[in-house]
Amino acid sequence: MRERARTAFWLDARSRKLRAAAQLLRRRWPPLLGAICLALLAGAAFLAMATPRYTASAQLLIEMRPDRSIGADAILAHAPINRQTMKSDIAVIRSTALLRRVVKRERLADDPEFGAAALDRLRNALSVAQLRYSPVIKIAVAATDPAKAARLADAIADAFVVDRLDTRLEAARRASAWLAERLVALQRQSRASEEALAQFRAAAEPSTPAEQQSAIAQRAAEARAEAAERKAQIELGRPPSLGGALDELRQRADQLSRREAELRARYTAAHPSVIALRAEIADVQRAMDAERRRLAAGARQELELAEKSSEAAEAALREISASEARGKERLARRNELERAAAADRKLLDETMRRARLVEEQAKFEPRDARIISPALTPSAASWPDAEQTLLIALALGAIIGLGAAYACELKDTGFTTIAQIETTLALPLLGSIPEIASSDPALVDLVRAKPLSRASEALRALRSAIAMSDVDDPPRLIQIASAVPGEGTTTIAAALAASAAQSxxxxLLIDADLRRRAASKLFLAEERPGLVELLIGSASPIAAIFFDDTRGLWVLPAGGEIQAPADLLASEKMKTLMAALRGSFDLVIVDTPPLGPVVDPIVVAGLVDKTIIVIRWAATARETVAHAIERLPDRGGIAGVALNLVSEAKARKYGPYAYSSYAGGGAFDAYHIE
Incomplete structure (x- = not known):
């Protein structure tokens, strides 16, 4: 249910917007129609004055052939034609170099249409595009002469084909020259590679046999073992052999030691035999020490010889290892040189094959672009397009007209719709008084002269709306005021009083406008005593209030001049007078000056039951009225708004208004209140 209500509200809001737009067009159709007519006239004038131009087009087919040219990109495969390729071809067609050749060949510099700026004008007249999803390019040229347009389109297409052929031939020629230089360089490089390989092979060293390597290794091991043995003997202090002179001296020392022991058993230490024996033993010990030193020196010499032999064997082994390493390096270098020589020979052979192919290609090269549809002489002008021009003029005129209509709508700051009154003032619309014809009597007299007229019905509707503004206590003292002068306040007050009197x-109609006295002038009571004299006590109510036999109502004119009308209206006598009049009359209508210039209506507003704000239809600025209403002390005392001088023909363009169902014996529009 909620969704349905939301949808209905949205549709209703949308319909209101559409109705508002339709009403705007209905109100402001003159500037809209005028702008459209002017735009169409301008478009027609343009079509009549413009020089027609004819467009002829030729079509080129770009062949998808592999690129067989030899150069920096010769090794790469040729890709199929894509958007980038077609864009490149289109750029070539529009290039200055190609168009300059067409200008020169067709002598466009001497043509009156192109003249000295032939190149730029030809580029502006040229249109190049790719047909969708195809390798076809469409070349179109516009000119004032149809035959010239076809000739130029064919000339540009032919120039592009010739340019592509020249480009291919030039590429083949450059490739041939490049290959010739490349062949010389490759021959030199291949020759250098072969020579380097031959020199390396000639300078190769013979390798050491395996048997010799084994013998040297064994000898080195034996030398290391002998050196280690000699070193160990020296470190342990053992001679290399136990025999020889050292052994004899040891035996001699042992014998002397036993004899010494025997002599010590028989003799003392000071015995000459013992002393002599000890001297002999000391000699033997010195001989043994000398022999040991000699043997140690010999062992050290043998150790040095063994170490030198081991070092010599190790050096031989290292030499053999170094020779083997150099052999591996020479092998790798030889393989490298052999591969380089083979690659140079292969590259030289391939280049020679390509050179022969390019030489053949330079003699004949098939076209990769051809004209598949030559340009035909156009029979009808392509520019200006009458239908398109008029449509554009119509659209521009409509846009300008809508802008002008909207500007006029913004300029119209008065009240024209009920929605404006309710939105701006937050007050109800009590009635709309139509503008009467100049042949009709005044509005105050029209009530009796034509009681069934629109104005009379509108006044009765206004009086009923005022009474319904407070159903429980219908207002009896009513103030009629406006925001600015010229709104027709006095006319509405007098006519409303006349309508009430007729019913x-x-x-009683009171002229409380003590400054201009418009109501007094309307009833020809300017010279009579009135409200001023009644308040200051110089006249009685009987003398001041008079009855108008023609309209059937009582009138209290303004009276004489006074310097402080606001103070007089705010006096206690004025309050007493209003209270007395409430009991004497069924309806008292007070005509007051505008709210904007003076404070008189603000003072009177506190003495009446309800205040009616009169606004001239589509004339008074909305901001002015809103500001004037804000000056009233009691906003709740305002019964509503009455629109005056409503133009029926114009008002219908803003939406329905309140009118009577019958007037003049005929049926009228239905009564509506938005």
């Missing part, structure tokens, strides 16, 4: 109510 049988005892009605």
């Amino acid at each position: 049988g109510l005892r009605t």
Whole structure:
């Protein structure tokens, strides 16, 4: 249910917007129609004055052939034609170099249409595009002469084909020259590679046999073992052999030691035999020490010889290892040189094959672009397009007209719709008084002269709306005021009083506008005593209030001049007078000056039951009225708004308004209140 209500509200809001747009067009159709007519006239004038131009087009087919040219990109495969390729070809067609050749060949510099700026004008007249999803390019040229347009389109297409052929031939020629230089360089490089390989092979060293390597290794091991043995003997202090002179001296020392022991058993230490024996033993010990030193020196010499032999064997082994390493390096270098020589020979052979192919290609090269549809002489002008021009003029005129209509709508700051009144003032619309014809009597007299007229019905509707503004206590003292002068306040007050009097109510019209006295002038009572004299006590109510036999109502004119009208209206006598009049009359209508210039209506607003704000239809600025209403002390005392001088023909363009169902014996528009 909620979704349905939301949808209905949205549709209703949308319909209101559409109705508002339709009403705007209905109100402001003159500037819209005028702008459209002017735009169409301008478009027609343009079509009549413009020089027609004819467009002829030729079509080129770009062949998808592999690129067989030899150069920096010769090794790469040729890709199929894509958007980038077609864009490149289109750029070539529009290039200055190609168009300059067409200008020169066709002598466009001497043509009156192109003249000295032939190149730029030809580029502006040229249109190049790719047909969708195809390798076809469409070349179109526009000119004032149809035959010239076809000739130029064919000339540009032919120039592009010739340019592509020249480009291919030039590429083949450059490739041939490049290959010739490349062949010389490759021959030199291949020759250098072969020579380097031959020199390396000639300078190769013979390798050491395996048997010799084994013998040297064994000898080195034996030398290391002998050196280690000699070193160990020296470190342990053992001679290399136990025999020889050292052994004899040891035996001699042992014998002397036993004899010494025997002599010590028989003799003392000081015995000459013992002393002599000890001297002999010391000699033997010195001989043994000398022999040991000699043997140690010999062992050290043998150790040095063994170490030198081991070092010599190790050096031989290292030499053999170094020779083997150099052999591996020479092998790798030889393989490298052999591969380089083979690659140079292969590259030289391939280049020679390509050179022969390019030489053949330079003699004949098939075209990769051809004309598949030559340009035909156009029979009808392509520019200006009458239908398109008029449509554009119509659209521009409509846009300008809508802008002008909207500007006029913004300029119209007055109240024209009920929605404006409710939105701006937050007050109800009590009635709309139509503008009467100049042949009709005044509005105050029209009530009796034509009681069934629109104006009379509108006044009765206004009086009923005022009474319904407070159902429980219908207002009897009513103030009629406006925001600015010229709104027709006095006319509405007098006509409303006349309408009430016609319906049988005892009605009094008070002219409280003590400055201009418009109501007094309307009833020809300018010279009579009135409200001023009544308040200052110089006249009685009987003398001041008079009855108008023609309109059937009582009138209290303004009276004489006074310097402080606001103070007089705010006096206690004025309050007493209003209270007395409430009991004497059924309806009292007070005509007051505008709210904007003076404070008189603000003072009177506190003495009446309800205040009616009169606004001239589509004339008074909305901001002015809103500001004037804000000056009233009691906004709740305002019954509503009455629109005056409503133009029926114009008002219908803003939406329905309140009118009577019958007037002049005929049927009228239905009564509506938005």
